[in-house]
Amino acid sequence: MEWYTVGLGLLGLLILFISIGLPIPFALAAASVPFLLSIQSLSTSLITAELKLWGVWVDYILLAVPLFVLLGELIGRSSIGPNLYWFMHSKVPVRGSAAYGSIGACAGFGAVCGSSMVGSLTIGGVALPEMLKLGYGKRLSSGVLAAGGTLSVLIPPSLILLFYGIVTDQSIGDLFIAGVIPGIILVSFFIIIVAIWGWLRPSDVPERDNTNPIPWGLALSAVLPVIFIGLIITVSIYTGIATPTEAAGISCVATMIMAFTVGGLRWDGFLGAIRATMQTMGYLGLLLSAGVLFGFVMTYYRVPQQFTEIFSAMELSPYLVLAIIIVFYVILGMFLEPVSMTFITLPTMYPLVAASGFDLIWFGVIYTITMELAVLTPPVGLNLYVIQALARKEITIIDVIIGCLPFIGALIVLLGLMVMIPDIALWLPSIMD
Incomplete structure (x- = not known):
């Protein structure tokens, strides 16, 4: 069977199964089976499917995924996450402090949690009702929180960077540190957007936030654990003391202790965090396993290699190839969520990137920024619906989409800067080696 027949067949079956409502993990597996039966x-085929579906979890690095998910859930269900927002809000004595505080809290939460959706839920659940009560515009409030959640995807630890490293066999530590400077730049862009928004539409930003300042003791009980957990993750990985999996385990235990002692976590909240982690991993586990099976069939028929050879034979400019890939992911991100895109498309795309001469660590950050765009672009922008669901009676999905537009523009500008100045991502990993 020719490689292009297999490639088109896999894609056609996948689209068919998704369109009839089959969950993506089952759609991936079901699309793979007919072509698996043609070679075995x-x-x-049953044995191969069992080995691929189960054997993927033998990979030691993957143990970091449920640990980082649990870490985020523990912070979100204790008072650490909400108090982090109150600290950022009440301790910033400027006009628009609630908006700036939301960005700061999302960035801080991103430093200990790699999930965009968990970040939006945790900070947004506290900040959105407060911002609306204080008189902030609906579009500004929803936009800044939906976009703020994406900071968890870029600022390490990041589940998308973790999955990218697994698929492309790149250093997780280098990928994490490569996201630091772009993450700081993105936070700066978001702050500038809020300042300009307040200048252009002063009615959307109240002159003064009439809110009670958080006591310093309560503030420190939120800030210090986040700093401590972030340092455990970053220092242990970047100094080589621990692997990403070991760092995730240590930080998860530390988070559990602090959530119970200073975060006021109760037993029912702990059980809720465990259940939420199991639900998330049930989906991610099936998706990853099915993605490996899908990738096995593609690799057997040399679909990625042949695809790369065709593009190489066309002798396109490397930057034209990069532009095509970015546009492809932006469009695809309107219909698929980031984790699914990673396991469906990345095995085919990253050899093309490598053949074009681009650094795969650098492209990992480029890829992650496009995934941030994916969670903000309709009709399947997850963060849009997460934020809208928090204030369904007051905010429409159109309000959230319009509110996100300036922040989407900031992501596009960051993409441009990354392409023009690759050292934004590569400088920090280079000096750490």
Whole structure:
């Protein structure tokens, strides 16, 4: 069977199964089975499927995924996450402090949690009702929180960077540190957007936030754990003291202790965090396993290699190839969520990037920024619906989309800067080696 027949067949079956409502993990597996049967007998195919579906979790690095998810859930269900927002809000004595505080809290939360959706839920659940009560514009309030959640995807630890490293076999530590400077730049862009918004539309930003300042003791009980957990993750990984998995385990235990002692976490909240982590990992586990099976079939028929050879034979400019890939992901991100895109498309795309001469660590940050765009672009922008669900009676999905537009522009500008100045991502990993 020709490689292009397999490639088109896999894509066609995948689209068919998704369109009829089959969950993406099952759609990936179901699309793979007919082509698996064409190269193996039924009994052998079953064994191969079992080995691929189960064997992926033998990979030690993947143990970091549920640990980082649990870490974020523990912070979100204790008072650490909400108090982090109150600290950023009440201790910033400037006009628009609630908006700036939301960005700061999302950035701080991103430093200990790699999930965009968990970040939006945790900070947004506290900040959105407060901002609306204080008189902030609906579009500014929802936009800044939906976009702020994406900071968890870029600022390490990041689940998308973790999955990218697994698929492309790149250093997780280098990928994490490569996201630091772009993350700081993005936070700065978001702050500038809020300042300009307040200048252009002063009615959307109240002159004074009439809110009670958080006591310093309560503030420190939120800020110090986040700083401590962030240092455990970053220092242990970047100094080589621990692997990403070990760092995730240590930081998860530390978070559990602090959530119970200073975060006021109760037993029912702990059980809720465990259940939420199991639900998340049930989906991610199936998705990753099915993605490996899908990738096995593609690799057997040399679909990624042949695809790369065709593009190489066309002798396109490397930057034209990069532009095509970015546009492809931006469009695809309107219909698929980031984790699914990673396991469906990345095995085919990253060899093309490598063949074009681009650094795969640098492209990992580029890829992650496009995934941030994916969670903010309709019709399947997850963060849009997460924020709208928090204030369904007051804010429409159109309000959230319009509110996100300036922040989407900031992400596009960051992409441009990354392409023009690759050292934004590569300088920090280079001096750490």
